[in-house]
Amino acid sequence: MSTDPVNAFVPGPRARIPGKPGLPLSGLTFAAKDLFDVAGIPTGGGNHDWARANPVPERHAWAVQRLLDAGAELVGKTITDEVSLGILGESAFDGTPLNSAAPERVPGGSSSGSAAAVAAGLCDTALGTDTGGSMRVPASFCGLYGIRPTHGRLDLAGLMPQAPSSDTAGWFARDAATFARVGKVMLGEEPGRLPTKLLIAVDAFGFADPEVAAALQPMVERLARIVGSPPREEIMAPQGLSVWARAQRSLQPAEAWQTFKPWIEQHNPRMAFSVAAGLIAGSQIPASERNWAALMREEARARLRYLLPAGTILCLPTTPFPAPLRGLSLPELQPLRDRITCLCAQGGLAGHPQVSLPGATVDGAPVGLSIIGARDSDASLIAVAKAMENAA
Missing domain, CATH: 3.90.1300.10 (Amidase signature (AS) domain)
Structure with a gap:
């Protein structure tokens, strides 16, 4: 029987390093x-x-x-x-x-x-x-x-x-x-204290497929019970989720081009068309667009600082839909990628911690509920994850 039935591991000899007993993660x-x-x-x-x-x-x-x-x-x-x-x-x-x-x-x-x-x-x-x-x-x-x-x-x-x-x-x-x-x-720290305030990103829930929003509702209700106070609806991105996505799609590809440019120019590597096209697009983003995107990043950071003081979390669908089917064509995939970025751009723009929690399905396929907290509240989000599983 294959030791990799899902094609998860890099082909070739497997990198293996045994664990040591008597330590915090021994046995994992x-x-x-x-x-x-x-x-x-x-x-x-x-x-x-x-x-x-x-x-x-x-x-x-x-x-x-x-x-x-x-x-x-x-x-x-x-x-x-x-x-x-x-x-x-x-x-x-x-x-x-x-x-x-x-x-x-x-x-x-x-x-x-x-x-x-x-x-x-x-x-x-x-x-x-x-x-x-x-x-x-x-x-x-x-x-x-x-x-x-x-x-x-x-x-x-x-x-x-x-x-x-x-x-x-x-x-x-x-x-x-x-x-x-x-x-x-x-x-390097224990799971933190549970938050005391819950915000619901209504623009993100409205942007997701209706079936996704409905499937996540029981998780949102459970989250509200754990936090222990009535949730408050907020707009996460007043400028628009697509505007935040545009800013991330300007900054990230331009940076990626700078990262990989020396390798590409020196070695002319083989690449999938979609990857090469993305790098070429990143190389051609004008300074005016990058400057605008940098300003939008500052606005996104200010917005999340305002929404997320210590003890407050914001919830939203992790993705707007469940996983797409395998083997779709490039023209079919691009709008899906763009929609995903609309619900993910705040991560790269603002840098706040975010945890995706499992627990819902649409047509038998999983969809996650995300929670975002103040910067460096990572341990508190992990505490929420434990409480959500215990309350299920």
């Missing part, structure tokens, strides 16, 4: 997205030419070392969308990992392999990254707990960059207890 297994360095193993980044052009790392990425030092066992490196420039999880080089929760649908990207491995029970937790939604979207599509931490909260040493002003590293889990156990190690 984890995988790492193929953007994280593992000493002695090439970092592939979802593109075979990237691995050929870059030296084999001599030390582990900070996040990998953190879990190993806590006793967890590394069981492999997982497939990622090419150079992390994807949101649906389809890879031209290594294939598309299987979404166990909805096998006919994509797993979400770019942390596709990590989400697929956890969803299939091939490991207890897995490291991924989130620049424009790459933790939150796979968590929603695969029915997992997933976190985009506060931007800058975790050390990204040994992580292949994409757009550093938005890059973060997070983790997935199937259950809240494991999610919190890993969080204690990664954050």
Whole structure:
């Protein structure tokens, strides 16, 4: 029987490092997205030419070392969308990992392999990254707990960059207890206090498919009971969700182009058409657009600072719809990507922590409810995740 029935792991010899007993994460297994360095193993980044052009790392990425030092066992490196420039999880080089929760649908990207491995029970937790939604979207599509931490909260040493002003590293889990156990190690603190105020992002719920909004309603009601005060409806993005998305689509691709430009110009790597097209578009974003987007980022940060003082959380659908079907054409996929960005842009723009909670389905496919808190309230969001599971 295959040890990788869902095509979650990078092809070839499996990176494995045994855990140690008697430590906080002893007995847990984890995988790492193929953007994280593992000493002695090439970092592939979802593109075979990237691995050929870059030296084999001599030390582990900070996040990998953190879990190993806590006793967890590394069981492999997982497939990622090419150079992390994807949101649906389809890879031209290594294939598309299987979404166990909805096998006919994509797993979400770019942390596709990590989400697929956890969803299939091939490991207890897995490291991924989130620049424009790459933790939150796979968590929603695969029915997992997933976190985009506060931007800058975790050390990204040994992580292949994409757009550093938005890059973060997070983790997935199937259950809240494991999610919190890993969080204690990664954050260096216990789950925090529960919030006392709940806001509902009515613009985000209105933007999502009606079936998604309806499916998430019982979770919102449970969340309100946990917080213990009547929720208040708010507009998350007064300028418009699509305006925030436009700003993120201006800043992130322009930064990604600067990240990958030296590699592209020196090595002329092979790329999927959609990835090459995105990088070309990023190279052509004018300064006037970037300057506008930078100002919109400041407005988004100000808005979330206002909405989210300590002790307050905001909830919204993680994605506007469940995972799309596998194998759709590029013209069919682009509007779906754009809609996803409208519900994910606040992460890269404002840098607040966000956790996607599982617990709802539409037509049998998972959809997640997200909670966002004040910067550095990551541990409080994890406490909410535990309380939500206990109250289910």
